[in-house]
Amino acid sequence: MKKTLMILLTAVMISVNLFAGGSGEKKEDSGQKTIRMWTFLDPTKTDGRSVALKQIIDNFEAANPGVTVVVEPQNWSTMTAKFLASAASKTAPDVIWCLQDEMGGVLNAGALEPFENLFLKNWTAAEIEDISDAQWEFAVRDGKHYQVTLSKNLIALLYREDLFKQNNIPLPRTWDELFAAAQKLTGRDSATGIMRYGLGQSFTTESSDAQIIANMILEEQGSPFDRNGRANWANAAGRKALELTVNTIKSGITPETALTTTVDDVFLEFGAGKYAMMLGGAVRVPNVKATASFDPNAVQLMLIPSFSGTKNSPSVLTGWSVGVWSGSPEKELAGKFVEAMISPESDKLWVQVGGQAPVRKSTTRALESWLNDPSRAYLKVMSEGFSTAGWAQPTDTSVGGWKFDLNQAVQNVLVNGMSIDDALKATANQFNSRNGK
Numbered sequence: 001m002k003k004t005l006m007i008l009l010t011a012v013m014i015s016v017n018l019f020a021g022g023s024g025e026k027k028e029d030s031g032q033k034t035i036r037m038w039t040f041l042d043p044t045k046t047d048g049r050s051v052a053l054k055q056i057i058d059n060f061e062a063a064n065p066g067v068t069v070v071v072e073p074q075n076w077s078t079m080t081a082k083f084l085a086s087a088a089s090k091t092a093p094d095v096i097w098c099l100q101d102e103m104g105g106v107l108n109a110g111a112l113e114p115f116e117n118l119f120l121k122n123w124t125a126a127e128i129e130d131i132s133d134a135q136w137e138f139a140v141r142d143g144k145h146y147q148v149t150l151s152k153n154l155i156a157l158l159y160r161e162d163l164f165k166q167n168n169i170p171l172p173r174t175w176d177e178l179f180a181a182a183q184k185l186t187g188r189d190s191a192t193g194i195m196r197y198g199l200g201q202s203f204t205t206e207s208s209d210a211q212i213i214a215n216m217i218l219e220e221q222g223s224p225f226d227r228n229g230r231a232n233w234a235n236a237a238g239r240k241a242l243e244l245t246v247n248t249i250k251s252g253i254t255p256e257t258a259l260t261t262t263v264d265d266v267f268l269e270f271g272a273g274k275y276a277m278m279l280g281g282a283v284r285v286p287n288v289k290a291t292a293s294f295d296p297n298a299v300q301l302m303l304i305p306s307f308s309g310t311k312n313s314p315s316v317l318t319g320w321s322v323g324v325w326s327g328s329p330e331k332e333l334a335g336k337f338v339e340a341m342i343s344p345e346s347d348k349l350w351v352q353v354g355g356q357a358p359v360r361k362s363t364t365r366a367l368e369s370w371l372n373d374p375s376r377a378y379l380k381v382m383s384e385g386f387s388t389a390g391w392a393q394p395t396d397t398s399v400g401g402w403k404f405d406l407n408q409a410v411q412n413v414l415v416n417g418m419s420i421d422d423a424l425k426a427t428a429n430q431f432n433s434r435n436g437k
Helices: 002-029 048-063 079-088 100-108 125-131 161-166 175-184 212-221 236-250 263-271 282-291 331-341 344-352 361-366 374-388 402-414 420-434
Strands: 033-039 067-073 095-099 148-160 195-200 275-281 299-302 315-324
Touching (some): 033 079, 033 331, 048 067, 079 095, 079 100, 095 331, 100 315, 148 161, 148 282, 148 331, 148 374, 175 195, 212 402, 263 275, 263 282, 282 299, 315 331, 402 420
Antiparallel strands (some): 148 299
């Protein structure tokens, strides 16, 4: 009896296990999977880029039943370093938006999976040509692509077209003309009573874009680094650039608060009427228009002038390098989602809802009439800058923090009382030491 009972109990347990196993297999077969993504965007927010991302995620999840994309918004300035740390501890997200300044270190760490191992192996030559440009080739190693650039960006000058017209000021072509225009536009606004400055900048060493010192160095010598990746600004080109940059504060066209104000603050202050011009990422124009306290159509974009006036100064190409973590347990699915974020349908959402420059050439053709609307003139300026005045940061060596170092040079002169030459030498040594040069 006992033996028979044991046999029956064993049979029941086996049946239960088989049933449970079958249920588990069915659940797995149904594709119940999660992709984690880190980005500075938040799909619960109402800004254009976040709204576009939410729609793209909804479309992807609808096309892939059982798949959930979980966005974990991060601070943009620390996200890439945090990703590298989490990759080392095997806890990184499946999809990551990397700061392009730090892509050299990301590639050196082997933290990203080449797209050739994922979706790109199935693409035709025509599909690749549709997205092929300088930013698609950014960070290519050994012929393999590890990123696609979203929120394609260019450092440029946002300006108040209404103020330029009221004061009969033509768009500046040279640095001297820019400084003269900024001086003329500095003063108390007669309508609002706000003290307005001609040129908004941010010289903090915590979170900032490259300021005009970078453009001047690029114009003078082509790169802030030598062939070995060492800092190359403690020289005549750096001295000229730093003197002119420091003088924007000394002359009063940029307020002293620029030494402690972040670039995010400057954007908010520009929209509130504190600046006639400001240096910043062109990608943010839609947000400024949406929150401006004055006529949003007055917010326009211009490329950065030069010493000669015959062409624009080179400007740093920026954006976000979106890739797949090489240690992801869901690499194929994560790659499929990255591919979906740059599909023709998604690219139109990024442009029309997010206010971004197109990734695909076909999108530019498809939206030609929409892009030709005067209110979207900034997108054409961006496109011109990408092709004629863009400078891509190197990724074959680590150059992390170089923009902050140049801002530190400004701080060293105006706050710490250092000479121009000593400020440049100190920050060059700081850069070289930090990056192991």
